[in-house]
Amino acid sequence: MSAATRAGPVLAADGTPLKRSLARALRMQKIRALLLVAPLLVFVLITFVTPIGQMLFRSVENDLVADTLPLTVAALADWDASAGELPEEPVFNALARDMIVAVREKNHTKLGTRLNYERTGMSSLFRKSGRQISRWDPEEDAPFRERLIDVHEGWGEIDTWKTIQTHSRRLTPGYFLNAVDMQLTPDGPMAQPESKRILIKLFGRTVWMSLVITVTCIILAYPVAYLLANLPLRKSNLLLIMVLLPFWTSLLVRTSAWKVLLQQQGVINDTLVWLGLVADEARLVMINNQFGTIVAMTHILLPFMILPIYSVMRTIPPAYVRAAKSLGATDWTAFWRVYFPQSVPGIGAGSILVFILAIGYYITPEIVGGTKGVFISNRIAYHISFSLNWGLAAALGTILLVAVLILYWCYDRIVGIDNVKLG
Amino acid sequence: MVSSDIDSAFVEFDHVQKSYDGETLVVKNLNLSMAKGEFLTMLGPSGSGKTTCLMMLAGFETATHGDIRLGGVSINNISPHKRGIGMVFQNYALFPHMTVAENLSFPLDVRRMPKAEREEKVMRALDMVQMGEFGGRRPAQLSGGQQQRIALARALVFEAELVLMDEPLGALDKQLREHMQFEIKHIVDGLGITVVYVTHDQTEALTMSDRVAVFNDGVIQQIAAPDELYERPRNSFVAQFIGENNTLTGSVTKIEEGAAEVTLDDGEVIDTVPVNVSAVGDRTRVSIRPERVEFDLSRLPPGAHTVNAEVMEFIYMGDTFRTRLRVAGNDEFIAKTRNAPGQNRLRPGAKLKIGWHPQDCRALDA
Ligand SMILES: Nc1ncnc2c1ncn2[C@@H]1O[C@H](COP(=O)(O)OP(=O)(O)OP(=O)(O)O)[C@@H](O)[C@H]1O
Ligand SMILES: [Mg+2]
Numbered sequence: 001m002s003a004a005t006r007a008g009p010v011l012a013a014d015g016t017p018l019k020r021s022l023a024r025a026l027r028m029q030k031i032r033a034l035l036l037v038a039p040l041l042v043f044v045l046i047t048f049v050t051p052i053g054q055m056l057f058r059s060v061e062n063d064l065v066a067d068t069l070p071l072t073v074a075a076l077a078d079w080d081a082s083a084g085e086l087p088e089e090p091v092f093n094a095l096a097r098d099m100i101v102a103v104r105e106k107n108h109t110k111l112g113t114r115l116n117y118e119r120t121g122m123s124s125l126f127r128k129s130g131r132q133i134s135r136w137d138p139e140e141d142a143p144f145r146e147r148l149i150d151v152h153e154g155w156g157e158i159d160t161w162k163t164i165q166t167h168s169r170r171l172t173p174g175y176f177l178n179a180v181d182m183q184l185t186p187d188g189p190m191a192q193p194e195s196k197r198i199l200i201k202l203f204g205r206t207v208w209m210s211l212v213i214t215v216t217c218i219i220l221a222y223p224v225a226y227l228l229a230n231l232p233l234r235k236s237n238l239l240l241i242m243v244l245l246p247f248w249t250s251l252l253v254r255t256s257a258w259k260v261l262l263q264q265q266g267v268i269n270d271t272l273v274w275l276g277l278v279a280d281e282a283r284l285v286m287i288n289n290q291f292g293t294i295v296a297m298t299h300i301l302l303p304f305m306i307l308p309i310y311s312v313m314r315t316i317p318p319a320y321v322r323a324a325k326s327l328g329a330t331d332w333t334a335f336w337r338v339y340f341p342q343s344v345p346g347i348g349a350g351s352i353l354v355f356i357l358a359i360g361y362y363i364t365p366e367i368v369g370g371t372k373g374v375f376i377s378n379r380i381a382y383h384i385s386f387s388l389n390w391g392l393a394a395a396l397g398t399i400l401l402v403a404v405l406i407l408y409w410c411y412d413r414i415v416g417i418d419n420v421k422l423g
Numbered sequence: 424m425v426s427s428d429i430d431s432a433f434v435e436f437d438h439v440q441k442s443y444d445g446e447t448l449v450v451k452n453l454n455l456s457m458a459k460g461e462f463l464t465m466l467g468p469s470g471s472g473k474t475t476c477l478m479m480l481a482g483f484e485t486a487t488h489g490d491i492r493l494g495g496v497s498i499n500n501i502s503p504h505k506r507g508i509g510m511v512f513q514n515y516a517l518f519p520h521m522t523v524a525e526n527l528s529f530p531l532d533v534r535r536m537p538k539a540e541r542e543e544k545v546m547r548a549l550d551m552v553q554m555g556e557f558g559g560r561r562p563a564q565l566s567g568g569q570q571q572r573i574a575l576a577r578a579l580v581f582e583a584e585l586v587l588m589d590e591p592l593g594a595l596d597k598q599l600r601e602h603m604q605f606e607i608k609h610i611v612d613g614l615g616i617t618v619v620y621v622t623h624d625q626t627e628a629l630t631m632s633d634r635v636a637v638f639n640d641g642v643i644q645q646i647a648a649p650d651e652l653y654e655r656p657r658n659s660f661v662a663q664f665i666g667e668n669n670t671l672t673g674s675v676t677k678i679e680e681g682a683a684e685v686t687l688d689d690g691e692v693i694d695t696v697p698v699n700v701s702a703v704g705d706r707t708r709v710s711i712r713p714e715r716v717e718f719d720l721s722r723l724p725p726g727a728h729t730v731n732a733e734v735m736e737f738i739y740m741g742d743t744f745r746t747r748l749r750v751a752g753n754d755e756f757i758a759k760t761r762n763a764p765g766q767n768r769l770r771p772g773a774k775l776k777i778g779w780h781p782q783d784c785r786a787l788d789a
Contacts, residue, residue, distance in 0.1 A: 317514070319513075319514060319516040320516050320518060322481075322503070322510075322512070323510065323512055323516035324529070325483075325503040326482075326503055326506075326508060326509065326510040326587075327510075327529055327533065327581065328504050328505075328533045328581065329504055329529070329533045330504055331504075334504075337529070338518055342519065
């Protein structure tokens with residue numbers, strides 16, 4: 001009868017297989033679509049994917065030691081650190097030659113800073129010895145073993161060499177270990193000394209406070225979203241504008257406003273004192289601590305909870321609640337057993353949105369958080385702009401990113417991302 | 424079953440008015456009483472206030488004025504969940520997050536019925552609508568007709584004496600709708616419950632109801648049994664709205680007990696039954712059903728007036744013929760004849776005389 005009923009591939013009118021001619025017909029469409037998105041794709045690649053990829057890579061990158069001390073690293077390769085003896089002359093020789101080049105190229109202080117993350121004193125060791133080594137000649141001034149130890153007794157310590165050897169590999173797990181309060185020692189990964197263990201606590205606090213903020217947002221947002229979805233149009237539009245109003249105000253202004261309100265000489269304390277509820281010398285401390293951060297961030301993230309819940313509620317026909325009531329349910333039962341379950345996807349969507357935003361928030365905790373209310377992101381910023389330990393900053397950032405992705409994945413498995421409606 | 428006896432009224436609207444915005448009345452002075460076990464349909468064009476009436480009865484809207492009584496008790500101040508009125512919504516409103524069985528057990532659950540009894544009733548209700556195997560499904564996994572049955576079962580499962588249905592079949596296709604009409608009627612008759620049914624499908628209203636209330640503009644135009652409504656419409660709105668109808672305009676030239684002579688606008692004279700006319704000179708719209716138009720003048724009573732007609736179009740419809748005629752300046756005058764042996768098939772352009780029994784022709788308001 002027709003081509004389709006014969007055995008073999010279905011043929012188009014001109015005899016080519018139907019699949020191929022279909023693919024050809026679609027190819028032009030695909031190319032055109034690709035051309036249309038190409039500018040955006042390039043833009044995203046250049047400004048988003050590449051920098052982030054590079055930044056993430058810094059968390060394991062460790063080229064500095066191997067690049068600055070190439071001879072030393074090679075010479076140290078067959079030194080057995082566990083034997084408890086200093087390396088032999090060839091290693092010192094290699095170090096001297098490396099350092100002469102490094103000092104000329106002004107790399108030695110950078111290396112000192114890098115190794116100082118792993119062992120205190122390394123920075124000054126490199127800085128101080130660099131000045132003298134630069135005057136040496138690699139041929140005439142040999143042997144170097146005694147001379148180096150003379151210059152700085154640090155070169156006579158086995159741990160110095162161990163540190164160099166341990167961190168000579170080009171990829172290192174060290175930053176990630178640091179990020180979870182451990183360090184890479186010559187004897188393998190170990191816990192940081194007690195006094196330096198702050199990051200795990202900070203991660204925990206970040207997650208805990210983000211959870212508190214999310215829950216507070218749910219509690220505050222749900223009734224507002226309900227009103228938005230159920231008020232007559234004129235009133236709900238007005239309310240929606242009020243909800244969106246904060247978006248038109250600078251984040252800094254909003255956060256600073258909380259400072260004005262919450263500080264000890266602030267509006268709230270003044271009012272409480274004036275009302276006699278609080279004694280003048282016992283003014284409440286509501287800022288520069290966790291309370292301040294939670295209050296300010298709840299306020300700032302509230303719209304991100306209200307809008308998804310509202311958009312889900314808007315799609316729930318009033319007939320459901322009416323049906324429930326006609327079936328004999330009280331107002332509360334109708335709400336709890338019929339309305340609420342249908343609004344849960346909105347709560348889910350709002351919660352992941354708010355939680356993800358909160359967990360990486362920076363400005364607000366920085367301004368109102370004091371020392372006890374800061375987040376992990378403030379620590380990342382500190383390492384980026386003050387301690388300049390970008391590797392650690394990158395490792396912390398990577399952990400944060402992975403945590404969010406895992407969260408997202410869990411949510412997708414449990415609720416299904418298709419159920420999330422944002423508008 | 425049909426009763427206008429106020430003492431035995433089960434559902435009663437007493438001078439009920441409703442306004443949403445305080446400016447216009449959506450329901451104007453509604454008086455209605457229903458007997459127990461009656462199937463009453465509210466029929467009317469869109470926006471005529473049918474849903475509003477139903478919602479007032481169910482308790483989701485409050486009457487602006489007047490009294491609504493159920494079993495003799497005013498329910499104006501009783502909240503919806505205490506009224507015990509079953510309701511089927513237009514889009515079924517089956518709870519999407521519950522299974523069919525959970526949907527059905529919801530009204531029993533909120534009444535704190537023990538589990539065993541609950542399950543038994545749910546099973547019985549499901550069997551009643553022939554959906555016994557579907558208890559574990561979600562509403563979204565059912566077809567429209569199946570959802571419709573579940574919605575019906577849910578409204579009936581807690582043994583409400585009064586069930587309201589707001590265009591329950593509106594979303595179904597024609598064939599399924601006809602089937603469900605029959606099924607709903609069958610089930611509610613079997614249970615003897617009272618039903619208020621809203622539709623704007625007049626066939627549905629005529630086939631299912633004991634009485635039909637025709638709404639327009641917030642007023643009941645006529646409330647009567649289907650045959651009465653069809654054969655003796657009380658005004659021209661009802662005549663137009665129910666079934667097919669031919670209209671001719673003219674003025675009354677002679678009137679006596681039970682008969683009026685009307686002179687049409689082109690001067691022809693016909694015999695009518697006076698309904699909304701009372702005096703010579705009244706303007707009137709005359710209504711004749713297409714199937715009551717007679718081509719065979721020998722079957723008319725002696726002395727009956729006839730009018731001139733010209734055939735515009737002849738449509739063969741299988742079981743019937745539809746002939747479009749020009750009568751007294753009206754091009755849309757339809758006559759319907761049965762496809763019987765020897766029935767004349769008229770050609771366009773033919774001129775002839777037609778007539779009708781005077782009692783089939785009603786002089787209504789202009
Ligand atoms: N909640 C409301 N607020 C304001 N006006 C309303 C409301 N509900 C209905 N109306 C108005 O009341 C009038 C009657 O509406 P109703 O829903 O009772 O009509 P209906 O007869 O059920 O129509 P349909 O056949 O289209 O369902 C309409 O003009 C409508 O615009
Ligand atoms: Mg309606």
